Amino acid sequence: MEPNSQWAQLLKTHYFPECSFLEAKKGGRASWAWASLLEGRKIILHGALWKILNGRQAKLWTDYWIPSLHNGKLHLHLQASVDPNTRVETLFDWDSKTWNLTPIQASITDE
Incomplete structure (x- = not known):
C-alpha cells in the first residue's frame, strides 16, 4: 500500500531491486521476515x-x-x-x- 515508505524501500533495495514484489525470489540468504512475506504473497496470489x-x-x-x-x-x-x-x-x-x-x-x- 505504501511503496515509497522507508521499510518498503529497504526491502526492495535488499531483496528485489530489479523487479516487483510479485516477481521477487526468496534467495539463499533470506531473513525470516522476508521468507514470511513471500509465504503471505502465495496466499494473496492464489486468488488475485x-x-x-x-x-x-x-x-x-x-x-x-x-x-x-x-x-x-x-x-x-x-x-x-x-x-x-x-x-x-x-x-x-x-x-x-x-x-x-x-x-x-x-x-x-x-x-
Whole structure:
C-alpha cells in the first residue's frame, strides 16, 4: 500500500531491486521476515487477478488478468513463441477505446 515508505524501500533495495514484489525470489540468504512475506504473497496470489487500468503493469502472457479464463491468463498455441515481458496495454486501441487482438490472434487458443 505504501511503496515509497522507508521499510518498503529497504526491502526492495535488499531483496528485489530489479523487479516487483510479485516477481521477487526468496534467495539463499533470506531473513525470516522476508521468507514470511513471500509465504503471505502465495496466499494473496492464489486468488488475485490484476486490475488492468491502463495495462502498463500487467504482463500479457504471464500474469493472471482475465477472470473468465482458466487460471486467469492467456493460453498459447503450442508452437507460439512470445515475449514474456509484453504488457497488456499493447492490445488496447486508445483512440477507439477497444481491444485489438490482431497482434496476438495467431498465438492464442480459441478459448
